[in-house]
Amino acid sequence: MILPNLQNNIILDLLDLSTSRNDLLRIQRTLAPFDNNNYHLFEFYTDGSLIDLNAEQCSISCAFAQISDLFEIPHVEFYSTIDKWPSAYRGELLVIILALSVVLPNSRIIIKTDSLNVITQYEKIKKSHFTQTSREYFKTNDNFLWAILCRIILSLNLHVKMFKVAAHSSDEDNNYIDSLAKNTHLDQNRYIIFRRDTVNMKILSCWNGILIENRLHSFIKTISNYKGLEKFINLNRNSKYHQLEVDWMSTFQCLNCDIVNNETSVSSSKIKAQKVHLLIEEIPTIEKMKKSFFDMYDE
Structure with missing residues (x-):
């Protein structure tokens, strides 16, 4: 035995x-x-x-x-x-x-x-x-x-x-x-x-x-994303969203729709910045638009 x-x-x-x-x-x-x-x-x-x-x-x-x-x-x-x-x-x-x-x-x-x-x-x-x-x-x-x-x-x-x-x-x-x-x-x-x-x-x-028992890199990325979302939502200009049921996952997919994960594109980053400004109602002035679209506003 x-x-x-x-x-x-x-x-x-x-x-x-x-x-x-x-x-x-x-x-x-x-x-x-x-x-x-x-x-x-x-x-x-x-x-x-x-x-x-x-x-x-x-x-x-x-x-x-x-x-x-x-x-x-x-x-x-x-x-x-x-x-x-x-x-x-x-x-x-x-x-x-x-x-x-x-x-x-x-x-x-x-x-x-x-x-x-x-x-x-x-x-x-x-x-x-x-x-x-x-x-x-x-x-x-x-x-x-x-x-x-x-x-x-x-x-x-x-x-x-x-x-x-x-x-x-x-x-x-x-x-x-x-x-x-x-x-x-x-x-x-x-x-x-x-x-x-x-x-x-x-x-x-x-x-x-x-x-932490899952992939460490993925965990750190997730924590970073949630902290970024928290800071974004807590901006005074975004207080109106606190009472709304916002699908933030779909929102950020829309903001990143033409961005490839493993590439950095100046053009895509510029378009995303413009979308974010529109989201938070920070509309650029005509003088700012002239700098970005010179041909369109050429006098």
Whole structure:
């Protein structure tokens, strides 16, 4: 019989105290005695779920289950939630990490998931032998979770294969795990909290005390855009817009309609400036127009 060593336990190293962490430890102890001639083979169905995106009650949940009868390994299942950086992709990746954390070292694991994006990124990281440079880390969405997955695979010497299953198909096992994940949204007592020191990065980027887990460049760009919009709206001359339901996304698309993202054009910048002046009702005088359109106002 093989029992997990609590003094060097990957689950305790990764997670802060919670009901979900205790459940993972129980599953780990349940699977530990199954020594199949040093060939531990586990097969997990995994699924993630996202509801109410862009709403205050947005929720990410996930679930996994070991339901294969191979080697008489017991059926186990787990479900939980995680906060921040909402996406269905995040839930799919999280549950794979949690499934890998409960198996024995040197195990062979089959993951069945309906997320092709996770499989594609996994195969990419696998080619680099589960190592990431700082540049690669900060250019990856859910980078913190991917770094944790790499650590688990290397620490436990796991051999992982992922297979795509069709979502909402006739696969009863996949439909069961999909239902389990969706029902978890209502369970407020189940959540996952990772420790900050779980990855080997020397520097982790934060914003207002929140770990930035998406592409750093994209995040900084988004923050810069929102700060610029805030300053623009708060100008005294724009106070009239405070009471109006303005679609600012469409407004700025209109302002930038002929500007290419990777090029700088003097002509396009000039046209955009004129549009902005018209928007804020800062109409140029005739004397100003003469400087811009000399031929039109030539006396």
